[in-house]
Amino acid sequence: DARVTQTPRHKVTEMGQEVTMRCQPILGHNTVFWYRQTMMQGLELLAYFRNRAPLDDSGMPKDRFSAEMPDATLATLKIQPSEPRDSAVYFCASSLGFEAFFGQGTRLTVV
Amino acid sequence: AQSVTQLDSHVSVSEGTPVLLRCNYSSSYSPSLFWYVQHPNKGLQLLLKYTSAATLVKGINGFEAEFKKSETSFHLTKPSAHMSDAAEYFCVVSGNTDKLIFGTGTRLQVFP
Numbered sequence: 061d062a063r064v065t066q067t068p069r070h071k072v073t074e075m076g077q078e079v080t081m082r083c084q085p086i087l088g089h090n091t092v093f094w095y096r097q098t099m100m101q102g103l104e105l106l107a108y109f110r111n112r113a114p115l116d117d118s119g120m121p122k123d124r125f126s127a128e129m130p131d132a133t134l135a136t137l138k139i140q141p142s143e144p145r146d147s148a149v150y151f152c153a154s155s156l157g158f159e160a161f162f163g164q165g166t167r168l169t170v171v
Numbered sequence: 172a173q174s175v176t177q178l179d180s181h182v183s184v185s186e187g188t189p190v191l192l193r194c195n196y197s198s199s200y201s202p203s204l205f206w207y208v209q210h211p212n213k214g215l216q217l218l219l220k221y222t223s224a225a226t227l228v229k230g231i232n233g234f235e236a237e238f239k240k241s242e243t244s245f246h247l248t249k250p251s252a253h254m255s256d257a258a259e260y261f262c263v264v265s266g267n268t269d270k271l272i273f274g275t276g277t278r279l280q281v282f283p
Contacts, residue, residue, distance in 0.1 A: 105270065
C-alpha cells in the first residue's frame with residue numbers, strides 16, 4: 061500500500077530551536093509539495109519540487125525556512141530558528157501527474 | 172492565476188438528506204479540479220478529480236461533482252448524508268502547472 065510517510069508526527073520545541081521535518085514520497089512520484097495548515101490561514105503551499113528541483117518556494121519565509129530534496133526518496137523542511145507563529149500542521153504530498161497523495165502531517169508546536 | 176472560492180464555511184445537514192458543497196473557480200487555463208476531504212486530525216484524501224474528460228465526475232463514498240464551465244463551478248454533491256461524512260472538504264484547482272491551490276474549506280456537520 062503506497063503512501064507518503066512523514067516524520068515526526070508530532071514535535072514540540074522551544075522557540076529558537078531548529079526543526080527538521082522529513083517526508084518520504086511515494087516511490088516513482090516526481091513531484092513533492094510542502095503545505096502548512098493553520099486555523100487562520102488554512103492550507104498554504106510553501107514549496108514544491110519536480111524531479112528534485114525546486115519549482116516554487118514563494119510561499120516560504122526565506123529567512124528561516126528551507127526545503128530540500130537530498131535524493132528522490134527524501135524531502136526535508138527545516139525551520140531555523142523556530143518561532144511560536146510557526147506552530148501548525150505541515151503536510152507533504154507527492155504526485156505523478158495531477159493527483160496528489162498527502163501524508164499524515166507533522167504537528168509542530170513551538171513554545 | 173488560479174483560485175477557488177468555497178462559498179460556505181459551514182454546512183449542516185441531517186443524516187439521510189442531500190449534501191451540497193459549493194465551489195467556484197478562476198483559472199487562466201483549462202483547469203483541473205479536485206475535492207479533498209480531511210477528517211479530524213487526519214491527512215487529506217482525494218474524493219474525486221476533473222481533468223477535462225466527463226463533466227460529471229463520480230468519486231468515493233457516493234460523492235460526485237459536476238464541472239460547469241459557463242458557471243465556473245465545481246459543486247460537490249451526495250444524495251444522502253451519512254454520519255461518517257462529517258469532515259472538512261476542500262475544493263482545489265490546478266492550471267497549467269501541477270501546483271494545487273486550495274480553497275478555504277467547508278466544514279460539513281451531519282446531525283442524526
